[in-house]
Amino acid sequence: MFSFRKDPDALRRDVLASLVVFLVALPLCVGVAVASGVPAELGLITGIVGGLVVGALPSSRLQVSGPAAGLTVLVFEAVQEFGLGTLGAIVVATGLLQLALGALGVGRWFRAISVSVVQGMLAGIGLVLLFGQLYTMAGARQPRSGPEKITGIPELAADIATGGRTLTAFMVGAGTIAVLVLWKKAPAALRTVPAPLAAVALATATTALAGLPVAHVEVRGLLQAVQPPGADALTSLTGLAAMSTVLAFTLIASAESLFSAAAVDRMHDGPPTDYDKELMAQGVGNTLCGVLGALPMTAVIVRSAANVQAGAKTALSRFLHGAWLLLFAALLPAAIGIIPLAALAGVLIHAGCKLIPVKELVPLWRDQRGEAIVLVVTALAIVTTNMFDGVLLGLLLAVLKAAWETSRxxxxxxxxxxxxxxxxxxxxxxxxxxxxxxxxxxxxxxxxxxxxxxxxxxxxxxxxxxxxxxxxxxxxxxxxxxxxxxxxxxxxxxxxxxxxxx
The missing domain is CATH 3.30.750.24 (STAS domain)
Structure with missing residues (x-):
């Protein structure tokens, strides 16, 4: 599967890159799981499958898959509506649908989705993460709907101002965000450690040494967290609400993976991605994740970019990153339990802010006002309604805009x-x-x-x-x-x- 007889230097680069990707992926896998309302171990399982399974399949060589912040909101809504037991069935159906779409050659057609809709989708996800994780960062209960999260911020701010546990947790999260923002200015020797890992490690050490009264990640163990979907969960997919959720998972996971592949292709000079093979690889991964009752996966641009920038040359690096995740989850599960939830919330708030294209919006409004409107409406619709309806509205607006402009x-x-x-x-x-x-x-x-x-x-x-x-x-x-x-x-x-x- 991997051959390095002619280039041992590539082997060394891939091993080192896999360690970098592992250190980036570890806090994100745990954070995405916690923010999605599921056990932290399920995020690690998805990361392991993304490395060991998808990493060994014929697809984009340098792209890394795992649980993504882009699906956090949708997974949280699905767990709240259908329960954790049905999540696995939804992910299985998503994987099978991706396999079918890839086999039918639909993968390349995802490139036809309006960039403004995708940017609006990511911006909406970023806003929901921002508003939602503010509550987790303060140790408060997170409201369910987007409007409630926004309108509840004044009350949350008042609770933080009163001090006590809420203020303590909030300061831990704020400190985590500060480290993430300022890490690029740290000495070069320190920057060899990925910013998310450094931020979470510092927050964990601070809370442990100071004995701060903050909530931590609950640990059950890797095997105990595995919950294959039962027959009842599979039969529940016949409902309209469940099927619309499957379609939303499929659309968003596929679009995010293939757009990530396009971005990764621009970062290296190797062969371009076969979109249909990539879609089928994601389908295999999601099917297996669903069978294990884990989170859905996508190709993740943050981990993929770290992989390329670390000097990876082949698919071995992404495969090995899954192996490191498996070893960590199997040998050091207790290490997860000392991570403060506020620190993970800070990581996700930082990730959510990076999803909002603030710098691109002003020139887009100046040059392509219609595209900017599609982006903003899609993002606001996701915040005020839900992911599926927001994306559908964005696609409808993009089609109407294209029809209007071509109908001259x-x-x-x-x-x-x-x-x-x-x-x-x-x-x-x-x-x-x-x-x-x-x-x-x-x-x-x-x-x-x-x-x-x-x-x-x-x-x-x-x-x-x-x-x-x-x-x-x-x-x-x-x-x-x-x-x-x-x-x-x-x-x-x-x-x-x-x-x-x-």
Whole structure:
């Protein structure tokens, strides 16, 4: 599977890169699981499967898979609505659907999803993580809906200001965020340790040495956390709500993985990703994660970028990172139990803020205002409703925007001194431009004959054709005007028919 006979230096680079990725993945696997409302070990299981299984499959060589912050909100909502037992069944169905889509060659079509929708989706996830994890960082109970999380912030701030355990936990989380932000300014020797690991380790050591009264991660053990879905959980997938959740998991996990693959391809000069193979690899991983009752997985850009930047050359690095996660979970499970929840919340708040494209939004608004609107509406819809509805609304807006922009029609009115008024239509005449077309035609002089020239149209849809037929018939019943329609340079007198667009 991995051959290094001709390049032992590649082996050394891959082993070192795998250790870097392991250190980045460890706190994120645990943090995503806790934020999703499931045992911390389930995040590690997903990371292990992402390394040992997906890492060995033919897909993007340098892309690393595991539990992602992008699915945290959706997993939390699914666990709250259906229960932890049904989560595995939903993930199994997601994996099988990804396998089917990959086998049918649908993977490359995910590249057709509007970038603004994806950015809006990630921004919405980032906002939900930000508002939700503020409560966890303060040791308070997190409201369920997005609007409640936002409206509850003043009360949360008042609780923090009163001091006590809430303030202590909040300061631990705030300190974690400070380390993450300032770590890039640390000496080069220290920066060899990944920022998330350093931040969580410092927070853990501080709370332990100072004896701070903060909540910690609950540990049950790797094997005890495995909960394969039962028959009842599988049969519950027949409901409309469960199926919509499966579709949401599939859409978001697949899109995030394939967009991550596109980003990773730009970071190295190796062969590009086969999107269908990548989608099938993710499907295998999610199917296995579902069987184990673990979290869903995606390809994760943070871990993938760390892998490339650490000098990885082959898929061995991502495979080995899964092995290190397995060894840690098997040999040092108690180490997870001393991690303060506030520190993990700080890591996720920092990750959520990085998902919000603040720097890109201003130039996008200046150059492509429609794309900026799609991004903002998608993000706000996710915050105020849920992930699935928000993404669907974003996709609908993107389609309508594309239809509006491609449906451009120009009407040129020529009024010669004698003879009929000639109205020439060019472009694409669709129902979206029908009000503009009819407004122009209705303003034509009532005492002049009129002629429509449709020979320059690229497309004439049914709605416009019917409206022009009606207009022409009405004009022909008037003694003052005669409508004539032309297309393909072949004039047609009368108004019995308006030719179809080409």
């Amino acid at each position: 029609v120009h009407l040129q009115v020529h009024e010669p001194a004698c003879g009929p008024v000639v109205v020439t239509l060019t472009g694409n005449a669709t129902f979206l431009r029908l009000p503009h077309i009819l407004d122009t035609l209705e303003k034509l002089p009532a005492h002049r004959k009129a002629e429509l020239d449709l020979s320059q149209l690229h497309h004439l849809d049914h709605a416009c054709r019917t409206a022009l037929d009606t207009w022409a018939e009405r004009q022909n019943t008037s003694a003052a005007a005669l409508a004539r329609v032309e297309q393909d340079d072949a004039p047609m007198s009368g108004a019995a028919h308006v030719p179809r667009g080409r």
